[in-house]
Amino acid sequence: MTCLPARTEKKLGLVIDLDTCVGCQACVTACKEWNTGGHMAPLTDIDPYGGHVDGVWFNRVHSYEHTTELGGRTVNFPRSCLHCEQPACVTVCPTGASYKRASDGIVLVDEDKCIGCKLCSWACPYGARELDTDVGVMKKCTLCVDRIYNDNLAEEDRVPACVAACPTSARHFGDLGDPASAISQLVEERGGVALMPELGYQPTNRYLPPRARSQRAAKVDAPALEPIRAEGGFLGWIDRMLSN
Amino acid sequence: MHPAFSVVFFTTATGAGYGLLALLGLLGGFGVIPADFWLGLVGMGLALGLIAAGLLSSAGHLGRPERAWRAFSQWRSSWLSREGVASVATFIPAGLFGIGWVFLGKSSGGVAAAGLLTAAGAVMTICTTGMIYASLKPIAQWHSRYTLPAYLIFAAMTGSVLANALLQGFKLGSTAMPIWALLATLAGWGWKLATWRYNDRLEIPTTANTATGLAGGTVRSIEWPHTEENYLLKEMGFRIARKHSAKLRRITQALAFAVPSILLAAVFFLPWPLGAVASVLAAVAQLTGMLVERWLFFAEAKHTVTLYYGRE
Numbered sequence: 001m002t003c004l005p006a007r008t009e010k011k012l013g014l015v016i017d018l019d020t021c022v023g024c025q026a027c028v029t030a031c032k033e034w035n036t037g038g039h040m041a042p043l044t045d046i047d048p049y050g051g052h053v054d055g056v057w058f059n060r061v062h063s064y065e066h067t068t069e070l071g072g073r074t075v076n077f078p079r080s081c082l083h084c085e086q087p088a089c090v091t092v093c094p095t096g097a098s099y100k101r102a103s104d105g106i107v108l109v110d111e112d113k114c115i116g117c118k119l120c121s122w123a124c125p126y127g128a129r130e131l132d133t134d135v136g137v138m139k140k141c142t143l144c145v146d147r148i149y150n151d152n153l154a155e156e157d158r159v160p161a162c163v164a165a166c167p168t169s170a171r172h173f174g175d176l177g178d179p180a181s182a183i184s185q186l187v188e189e190r191g192g193v194a195l196m197p198e199l200g201y202q203p204t205n206r207y208l209p210p211r212a213r214s215q216r217a218a219k220v221d222a223p224a225l226e227p228i229r230a231e232g233g234f235l236g237w238i239d240r241m242l243s244n
Numbered sequence: 245m246h247p248a249f250s251v252v253f254f255t256t257a258t259g260a261g262y263g264l265l266a267l268l269g270l271l272g273g274f275g276v277i278p279a280d281f282w283l284g285l286v287g288m289g290l291a292l293g294l295i296a297a298g299l300l301s302s303a304g305h306l307g308r309p310e311r312a313w314r315a316f317s318q319w320r321s322s323w324l325s326r327e328g329v330a331s332v333a334t335f336i337p338a339g340l341f342g343i344g345w346v347f348l349g350k351s352s353g354g355v356a357a358a359g360l361l362t363a364a365g366a367v368m369t370i371c372t373t374g375m376i377y378a379s380l381k382p383i384a385q386w387h388s389r390y391t392l393p394a395y396l397i398f399a400a401m402t403g404s405v406l407a408n409a410l411l412q413g414f415k416l417g418s419t420a421m422p423i424w425a426l427l428a429t430l431a432g433w434g435w436k437l438a439t440w441r442y443n444d445r446l447e448i449p450t451t452a453n454t455a456t457g458l459a460g461g462t463v464r465s466i467e468w469p470h471t472e473e474n475y476l477l478k479e480m481g482f483r484i485a486r487k488h489s490a491k492l493r494r495i496t497q498a499l500a501f502a503v504p505s506i507l508l509a510a511v512f513f514l515p516w517p518l519g520a521v522a523s524v525l526a527a528v529a530q531l532t533g534m535l536v537e538r539w540l541f542f543a544e545a546k547h548t549v550t551l552y553y554g555r556e
Binding site: 094 | 469
């Protein structure tokens with residue numbers, strides 16, 4: 001059913017730290033590697049060695065220059081499904097292929113029911129859904145549903161592939177519906193924000209804004225040069241003689 | 245938004261088809277248009293033909309058309325599913341009305357009831373089509389109070405101009421029908437101008453700042469995640485040059501509204517075969533113009549995902 005659950009037992013999602021993300025794309029490749037053999041497999045690549053490369057990715061990292069009165073900084077910005085509480089991508093689906101799980105809030109696509117009408121990708125403001133033109137169905141982030149509950153993996157590996165791969169621990173996974181969870185407290189402590197809150201999709205994922213500039217940083221401004229006071233005595237006489 | 249021809253044709257053709265079907269159901273069912281076998285056959289054939297061609301075209305837009313039947317299941321939440329249900333359900337009273345009015349030559353009674361239900365089904369189907377677009381929040385030009393009335397007005401307009409061409413062609417023209425078609429065309433023109441004016445002055449609260457969560461200052465895209473255009477940019481990042489947009493708006497106004505208005509006004513002064521020719525030309529010009537209008541409806545619509553790619 002594409003009607004949304006009134007509430008979900010958990011709100012599993014990601015918290016992404018824009019302060020520590022270095023834009024290395026490790027999460028992007030780890031996501032592709034896992035998911036091209038995972039729940040939504042394959043993540044088709046079209047013309048991968050040709051001039052018009054295209055293909056399905058669940059996670060893409062943008063880079064922005066954020067300029068304020070305090071100066072400019074580069075911000076690397078990973079973009080993926082936010083597993084919204086009000087996902088219009090689910091309610092617009094005419095076939096019931098898209099659904100939001102009542103147990104953990106993960107938004108998924110049943111590939112066997114999808115007709116590839118593209119309407120869900122129009123309804124998503126965040127660009128989280130990409131059509132696999134080879135298979136003719138819509139694909140999206142599964143929050144690695146085939147890892148996080150996978151008893152065959154060691155417990156520490158039961159996190160999404162992107163979280164496991166991040167070398168700077170900029171990506172965090174957990175239950176954002178539980179205010180006592182480590183991830184919720186991180187959001188609380190760092191003032192995590194939702195993207196495009198004005199549209200009312202109520203995303204589960206949060207982004208931690210870059211930290212304020214440190215006051216301990218070195219001053220880059222050098223003091224202005226001052227004219228040298230004229231020396232008197234012997235050295236002054238030499239200075240005058242040599243200046244002539 | 246990428247203007248896929250299948251969807252541009254689908255919305256234009258079904259709009260005209262349901263508009264004509266609703267008019268035939270009301271005017272034929274209540275005997276305003278006398279039951280005439282050939283008129284009825286051509287009229288119902290044209291209306292249902294346009295609808296069927298549009299629906300088939302929209303199925304061609306699907307990634308997996310063989311599963312299209314599944315789209316009738318989620319009418320509780322999805323306007324697209326409701327459109328599917330309403331469009332197919334309308335064929336039932338339309339079929340009964342067609343049998344009664346065209347083949348049995350009857351008006352009033354059960355045929356009138358079937359005609360009324362046909363018209364109600366047609367209006368409901370057009371509403372569901374309009375709501376598919378009006379309900380999409382990421383596209384501000386569609387998520388506005390102008391979208392749903394536009395679909396209804398344009399369906400009434402193209403349906404009326406087609407009905408007038410049909411009646412004139414069968415030498416059954418009254419003065420009321422061209423007047424109604426002319427008024428509907430002028431109403432459509434006014435609504436389109438008002439919509440463009442609204443969209444051109446639209447101030448969208450969603451910006452690159454809210455899209456990235458980076459408050460204050462400016463957020464400038466310095467590097468994309470990929471070097472080639474991906475699905476998102478092909479589907480949602482469609483751009484047309486501003487000068488093209490202005491030209492296409494003029495073409496829309498000329499073909500969809502101005503030329504049909506002049507031709508419909510001329511119908512009053514022209515004797516029979518010429519009046520019929522003018523009426524048919526008005527319909528052809530208007531449908532061509534509405535294809536351009538619908539192309540612009542997509543091409544000028546901006547999706548919020550383009551903010552991530554630095555496309556304002």
